[in-house]
Amino acid sequence: MSNDFAFKELKVWQKSIEFADSILDIIENLNSSQKHYRLIEQIEASSVSISSNIAEGKGRDSKKEYIRFLYIARGSLYETVSILTLFEKRNWIAKEVLIKLENLGVEIASMLKGLINAIAKTL
Numbered sequence: 001m002s003n004d005f006a007f008k009e010l011k012v013w014q015k016s017i018e019f020a021d022s023i024l025d026i027i028e029n030l031n032s033s034q035k036h037y038r039l040i041e042q043i044e045a046s047s048v049s050i051s052s053n054i055a056e057g058k059g060r061d062s063k064k065e066y067i068r069f070l071y072i073a074r075g076s077l078y079e080t081v082s083i084l085t086l087f088e089k090r091n092w093i094a095k096e097v098l099i100k101l102e103n104l105g106v107e108i109a110s111m112l113k114g115l116i117n118a119i120a121k122t123l
Helices: 011-028 037-058 063-089 095-121
Strands: none
Touching: 011 037, 011 063, 011 095, 037 063, 063 095
């Protein structure tokens, strides 16, 4: 197997894909009488942005750039959780769903922090 897509081996990338997939499932079954297209587009973009920025950063030549993309991924994670919190507040998703995704988000954030710190040590 080629090492061209080494980001796929990163557990944090794999968890981020799982997270985004869960968000897409939620959107497909959103419990809203109205379709709030802008919010839906925003949460789709932010959730997918997490794994995308991990992958893009891994593909860069510079460790500093990689770290910058990991911080962007973390920001997208926080944005996604913020929107999920609004969804729960409006009863579009159950509290249990929010808690499950927040727990996965905490795990991803911790993994991102660990990866950032590990790369920073090699600078």
